Amino acid sequence: MTPAVELLAVDKVFPGPVQALDGIELTVGAGEFVSLIGPSGCGKSTLLRVVADLEQPTGGTVRVSGKPASQARLDQDYGIAFQQAGLLEWRTVAENVELPLQVHGVPKARRRERAAELLEMVGLTEFARSRPGELSGGMQQRVAIARALAPSPSLLLMDEPFGALDEMTRERMQAELLRITGETGAAVLFVTHSIPEAVVLSDRVVVMSPRPGRITEIVPGRRPGTGTELAPDDVEDVRESAAFFTAITDVREALRKGHE
Amino acid sequence: MTPRRALPRGEGIGAAYLPPVVFGVGALVAWQVLVVALGVPSFLLPAPSAIAEQVGAQLGVIMSTASVTGGNALIGLVAGFVIGVALALLAAWSRLFGELATPVVLAASAVPIVALAPVFTTMFGSTTEVPRQLVVTVVVVVPVFVSTARGLRQVQPVHADLMTALAASPWQASRFVRLPGAVPYIVTGLRLAAPAAVIASIVAEYFGGQQNGLGSRISSAAANTAYARAWAFVVASIVLGLLFHLAGLLLERLATRSRPA
Amino acid sequence: MIRVRAAASAVVAFALLVGLWELAKAVLPDAGVSIGDTRVLPRTDDAAMPHVWTVLARLGEPEVAGAAAQRTVGEAVASGALFTLGLALGGLVIGGVLGAVLALGMARFGLLERAVLPYVVLSQTVPLIAIAPLVAGWGGKIAIFGQPWQPWTSVMVISSYLAFFPIAVGALRGLTSPRRADVELFRALACGWWTTLVRLRLPASVPHLLPAVRLAAAAAVVGAIVAEISTGTRGGVGRLIIEYAQSATGDPSRMYTAILGAAVLGLVAAAAVGLLDLALRRYRGSIA
Numbered sequence: 172m173t174p175a176v177e178l179l180a181v182d183k184v185f186p187g188p189v190q191a192l193d194g195i196e197l198t199v200g201a202g203e204f205v206s207l208i209g210p211s212g213c214g215k216s217t218l219l220r221v222v223a224d225l226e227q228p229t230g231g232t233v234r235v236s237g238k239p240a241s242q243a244r245l246d247q248d249y250g251i252a253f254q255q256a257g258l259l260e261w262r263t264v265a266e267n268v269e270l271p272l273q274v275h276g277v278p279k280a281r282r283r284e285r286a287a288e289l290l291e292m293v294g295l296t297e298f299a300r301s302r303p304g305e306l307s308g309g310m311q312q313r314v315a316i317a318r319a320l321a322p323s324p325s326l327l328l329m330d331e332p333f334g335a336l337d338e339m340t341r342e343r344m345q346a347e348l349l350r351i352t353g354e355t356g357a358a359v360l361f362v363t364h365s366i367p368e369a370v371v372l373s374d375r376v377v378v379m380s381p382r383p384g385r386i387t388e389i390v391p392g393r394r395p396g397t398g399t400e401l402a403p404d405d406v407e408d409v410r411e412s413a414a415f416f417t418a419i420t421d422v423r424e425a426l427r428k429g430h431e
Numbered sequence: 432m433t434p435r436r437a438l439p440r441g442e443g444i445g446a447a448y449l450p451p452v453v454f455g456v457g458a459l460v461a462w463q464v465l466v467v468a469l470g471v472p473s474f475l476l477p478a479p480s481a482i483a484e485q486v487g488a489q490l491g492v493i494m495s496t497a498s499v500t501g502g503n504a505l506i507g508l509v510a511g512f513v514i515g516v517a518l519a520l521l522a523a524w525s526r527l528f529g530e531l532a533t534p535v536v537l538a539a540s541a542v543p544i545v546a547l548a549p550v551f552t553t554m555f556g557s558t559t560e561v562p563r564q565l566v567v568t569v570v571v572v573v574p575v576f577v578s579t580a581r582g583l584r585q586v587q588p589v590h591a592d593l594m595t596a597l598a599a600s601p602w603q604a605s606r607f608v609r610l611p612g613a614v615p616y617i618v619t620g621l622r623l624a625a626p627a628a629v630i631a632s633i634v635a636e637y638f639g640g641q642q643n644g645l646g647s648r649i650s651s652a653a654a655n656t657a658y659a660r661a662w663a664f665v666v667a668s669i670v671l672g673l674l675f676h677l678a679g680l681l682l683e684r685l686a687t688r689s690r691p692a
Numbered sequence: 693m694i695r696v697r698a699a700a701s702a703v704v705a706f707a708l709l710v711g712l713w714e715l716a717k718a719v720l721p722d723a724g725v726s727i728g729d730t731r732v733l734p735r736t737d738d739a740a741m742p743h744v745w746t747v748l749a750r751l752g753e754p755e756v757a758g759a760a761a762q763r764t765v766g767e768a769v770a771s772g773a774l775f776t777l778g779l780a781l782g783g784l785v786i787g788g789v790l791g792a793v794l795a796l797g798m799a800r801f802g803l804l805e806r807a808v809l810p811y812v813v814l815s816q817t818v819p820l821i822a823i824a825p826l827v828a829g830w831g832g833k834i835a836i837f838g839q840p841w842q843p844w845t846s847v848m849v850i851s852s853y854l855a856f857f858p859i860a861v862g863a864l865r866g867l868t869s870p871r872r873a874d875v876e877l878f879r880a881l882a883c884g885w886w887t888t889l890v891r892l893r894l895p896a897s898v899p900h901l902l903p904a905v906r907l908a909a910a911a912a913v914v915g916a917i918v919a920e921i922s923t924g925t926r927g928g929v930g931r932l933i934i935e936y937a938q939s940a941t942g943d944p945s946r947m948y949t950a951i952l953g954a955a956v957l958g959l960v961a962a963a964a965v966g967l968l969d970l971a972l973r974r975y976r977g978s979i980a
Contacts, residue, residue, distance in 0.1 A: 223596055244598050251596045257589035260690045261611045270607065274597045302689055450807035474829050534702035535709065541962035542955040543914040549937035549947055554724070554734030554741065561730060626817035633819045634914070637921055639937065646822065650922065653825035665822045672818035 172201040173237040175326045175358035176222055182230035183217055190383035191217045195231070197377060197386065201325065204352065204359045204394055206369035206376045208422065209429070214384025215362045219330050222360060223251055236325060247275065249326040250319030250357075254334045256311035258303035264314050265290065265299040271321045289317040292351055309340040313347065320355060327352065327359045333368070341365075345372055346406040349395065366426075370418045371395075371409055378422060380429030387429035390421045477659040485663035492648070493667045500644040501671055503560050504632035507567020508675075511628070512621055514568065515575025522576075523583040523609075536576055544569050545631060548638035563635040563644075570631040575620040582616025583609060618686040625679035629672045645671070710744050717741055742945040747952070750945040765946055769953035772929040777957050779844060779928065780916040781964070783851020784909055791856045791908075795863030799893070800885070809864070815857045821918055824850050828923035843925040850919040855908035862904020866897020898975035905968065909961045917954060929953050 176199040183192040191214040199205045207215040220226040221233055224244040235243035243249060250271070258267045268286040277285075290296050293313040303311055312332050319327055333341045345368060352359055363369050369376045373392030380387045393415050395405040409415055459479055465471065466478040486493065522529035544566060551562030586609055594604040636646030645668050652661035717736045724740075725733035734740065742750075751766035763771075794812070798805035827846045870892050878888045920930030929950060936947040969976075 225592055225595055244596065247598060249596075251593075253589050253592065255589045257587070257593050259590070259608065259611065261614070271597050274599045274603055274607070304690065447806065450803060451810040454807035455811065530697075530701045531705040531708065534698070534705050538955075538959060541910055542958035543910075543917050545914060546917060546933060546951050546954040549933060549940065550951060551734075552937070553739075553940050553944060553947070554736075555731045559730050561732075626819075630819040630821060633822055634918055637824070637918055638934070649822055650825045653829050653922075656829070658826065658829065661826055665826065668822040669818040673814065676814075676817035 174234075175199045175201050175203065175236060176360060177234040178218075178222070178231070179234075180231035181218075181221060181228045181233060183214070183221060183226065184229045192221070192228070193383040193385050195384070195386060199326075199358050199360055202356050202358050203375070204361065204373045204392070206361045206363055206373040206392065207379060208363055208366065208369045208376055209379030209384070209426065210381050211364070213379040213381050213429075215379055216330055218379075218384065219328055219360060219362050223249065223328050247271065247322045248324055249328055250322065250324040251328040252312070252315045252319045252330070252332045254331045256303070256308075256315040256332075258311055258314055258318075260303055263300050263302060264295065264306070267303065267314055268317045268321055270318060275322065285321060286317075289320055290314075292320075292354065293317045293347065307340075308336050309344055312336070312344060316348070316351065320351070320357070323355070325357055327357045329359065329361045331362050331364070333365075334363075341368070342406075342410075348372065349406060366419050366422050367410070367415075370415060370422060371406065376418075376422050378425040378429060385429075388425040390418060390425055393418050474656065474658050477662055481659040482662045482666060485659045486666060489660060489663050493645075493664065496643060496645045496648050496664070497667050497671055499560070500632050500636070500646065500668075501629070501675075503563045503635075503644070504567055504628040504671075504675065506560075507564045507632065508571050508621075508625060508628040510564070511568040511571025511624065512575050515572040515620065515624075516579050516617060518572070519576050519579035519583060522580055529580070532576075536573060539569070540573050540577075544573075545634045545638065548635045548640070552638070552640055557640050560641070562640060563632060566635040567628050567631045571624040571628050574623045574627065575617075578620025578623065579613060579617050582613030585616070586612060615683075615687045615690065618683045622676075622679035622683045625675040626672050629668070629675050633668055713741070713744060717743065739941065739944050742948060747945045747948045751949055755946075765949050769929065769932060769949050772927065772932045772950070773953040773957045773960075776847075776913075776916050776920065776928040776930060776954075777960060779847045779920075780851050780909075780912045780957070780961060783848045783853075783916060784855045784905075784912040784961075785852075786848065787852030787855030787912065788859045788905065788908060790852070791859035792863045794856075794860045795867055796889075798860075798864050799867040805864070809861075812857055812860050816861065820854060820857070821850070821915055824915070824919050824922040828919070843923040844927075846923045847916050847919040847925055847928070851912040851915040854911040854915040858904045858907040858911065859901070862901050862907075863897060865904075866900030867893045869893075869900055870896045895975045898972050902965070902969050902972070902976075906962065906965050909965050910958065913958050913961050929957060 176197070178195050178197040181192055181195040182190070184190050195218060197205075207218060209215050217226060221228050222235060222240060224233075224240040233240040236248045238246070238248070258264075259270070262270070265283070265286045268289050269282045272282040272285060287296070287299070290299055293316060295310060295313055295317070298306060298310065303314070306314070315332065316327075319329075333344050336344065348359075349372060359372075361369070361372060370392050372394060374394050376390045376392045378387045378390060379385065393409050393412070395409045462476070463479045466476060518532060522532050547569065548562055548566050551565045555561040555565070590608045590612070591604075594608055599607065633644070633646040636644045637650065641647075642651065645664050648664045649661050649668070652658070652664060720733055720736045722735065722737040724731045724735040738746070751769070752764055755763055755765050755768045794808070798809060824846075827850055828843070830846060867889075874892060874896075875888065878892055883891070916928070917930035917933070919925070920928040921934055925931060932950040933947070933954060936943070936950045940947040
């Protein structure tokens with residue numbers, strides 16, 4: 172199956188000159204959950220933006236679903252969720268979820284249907300007619316995720332989406348995200364700077380070094396199960412397992428190594 | 432904009448409304464008492480009772496003159512609003528136009544636009560209301576343009592990224608993000624311009640022309656030393672200004688009621 | 693580089709406006725266009741819309757045709773504008789100081805703020821300038837400290853009245869703008885109200901005050917001009933505008949020169965505020 176993302180010798184240099192990314196080689200398989208973790212300024216968000224075609228690499232190639240990143244963007248092969256939910260305040264929750272479909276000329280009836288499906292998936296059906304201002308941070312992020320999934324993309328790009336949430340909500344959202352991505356089978360490229368979050372969510376954790384951003388090491392994650400319904404306890408079990416702590420230690424050591 | 436501060440805990444609406452009401456009533460009472468007790472001559476400051484009496488006596492004239500002044504203000508407000516928004520849209524769409532428009536608008540906000548009243552009178556004739564309406568239009572264009580232009584510029588980076596990620600066309604980006612995002616700014620511009628329209632309408636009357644508005648009545652009453660009557664028209668002007676201000680405020684609230692601050 | 697570009701676009705913009713004026717003169721019909729009784733397009737003949745160069749030339753010509761040995765229109769307008777500028781700036785300073793004092797009082801005493809602020813804010817939305825003819829009525833009838841009330845006093849009073857309100861609001865906003873964390877820092881350092889005022893609140897208020905002063909300056913200029921008209925004060929540009937406007941049918945370009953003078957007056961006042969802005973640049977903070 173075509174990998175969701177392929178990065179070959181990707182460099183990104185900003186005017187300055189600032190080398191944000193240096194020789195990145197990474198492949199995300201179909202349906203795979205990969206986290207990017209590293210200290211502030213290590214380029215992980217830049218890397219995500221390069222995959223999203225919001226930035227252009229200064230060297231190397233980026234392929235998404237087998238196509239160049241720019242084509243993948245035009246074909247809407249991915250959905251993206253930012254750290255700020257970025258919902259449009261003047262639209263209702265349902266209208267926000269419909270936005271990608273509206274931009275692509277999907278007829279109204281079909282849009283409504285799809286938005287209802289998605290809201291049910293994220294558990295926000297009763298809030299369909301509410302405004303974003305009435306929702307909590309966690310709920311807004313769920314709407315943002317629903318929006319990102321609207322065109323049924325095979326790849327989900329997420330830039331620290333739970334960064335602004337408190338720890339309890341965060342852990343709940345992690346479980347939700349695992350369930351949702353399990354159901355849709357989408358690949359996920361997830362940026363975070365929380366080690367436990369990276370480990371519990373991912374199949375693989377990509378550890379990056381401080382600027383210039385390079386991949387220090389790739390550590391296996393502890394993502395519970397794949398593709399099927401997740402029992403609420405499955406995620407908790409992972410968080411309390413010894414293997415979880417070992418993986419966290421591995422990631423931490425890799426991060427430290429990157430600093431040397 | 433009003434500076435806002437949190438009310439002390441435990442006090443309700445009373446804490447907010449009582450002091451200004453007490454102050455206002457107290458000031459009126461003090462005014463009345465002082466004028467009568469000290470025998471202040473009416474050319475300096477007539478008693479509130481005398482003014483109130485004149486308001487009642489002149490009510491018919493007040494209504495007809497206020498409708499002329501108010502009418503000019505309204506026409507100028509609508510025209511200035513449409514032109515201001517259109518120019519701001521043009522400035523957002525064409526960078527060149529925006530660069531050229533900025534110094535003109537900056538200058539317009541500094542110069543006394545009402546001084547143009549005689550120019551418009553010569554151009555359009557002194558027997559029509561058009562010169563005054565034009566003065567109001569120009570006065571209104573400035574805040575509406577500035578506000579609207581600012582609103583069209585303010586796109587949140589996350590929304591801009593969203594539009595790019597969704598591969599939206601420039602028109603779609605305007606339609607879905609830029610224009611709806613600018614709406615609060617546009618109505619704020621209207622709110623700021625509304626009382627300015629009344630002020631400009633009255634001031635334009637001081638530059639000559641037909642003697643059928645509130646401003647002209649104030650002038651002529653003062654010239655005839657009928658000071659209480661003049662003040663009655665001043666009170667009417669103040670009420671007219673407040674009406675426009677409230678209307679602007681209401682429109683602003685209506686347009687932004689579904690959005691967080 | 694940005695400054696040069698900004699200056700260049702200003703020059704180009706005004707050149708375009710002049711061009712538009714001449715174009716309108718050339719293209720639109722001389723007698724204007726009327727729908728029914730109302731003229732919707734202006735008269736564009738030389739009597740209503742003189743050529744730009746005619747107006748500029750008029751500046752160099754004598755004020756009144758025929759009479760000997762007197763000043764040019766340019767001199768008359770310049771002296772009038774300067775006179776009015778003096779009154780407007782005087783009013784701005786007086787009104788500004790009083791407004792700042794009130795703002796200080798409101799910042800210090802919450803009760804004063806709650807009682808008075810609504811009126812101050814609302815005063816900006818009502819046509820205060822409507823009382824100009826009434827203040828004019830004080831002329832010649834009362835005396836302050838033995839000095840009789842001159843017409844120009846009325847002008848300055850009206851100017852200061854109009855400048856007072858925006859500055860009071862802006863100053864209050866500025867004085868109460870420091871973040872709570874900063875105020876608490878000063879308190880933790882055992883600073884009294886006065887020290888906090890001078891070291892924290894005053895510098896913090898600059899970015900809020902300057903736009904208010906800009907507004908107040910424009911209001912003071914308009915107020916001065918209108919007040920001159922209401923009081924019939926000689927020597928100012930307001931009086932000149934009315935005088936020249938009355939003879940506009942015979943001598944249209946002269947009227948335009950007076951209005952040009954008033955416009956320049958407004959720009960000079962704005963430039964003065966700009967200089968103040970520059971001088972206080974250090975305190976400008978991150979608010980544009």
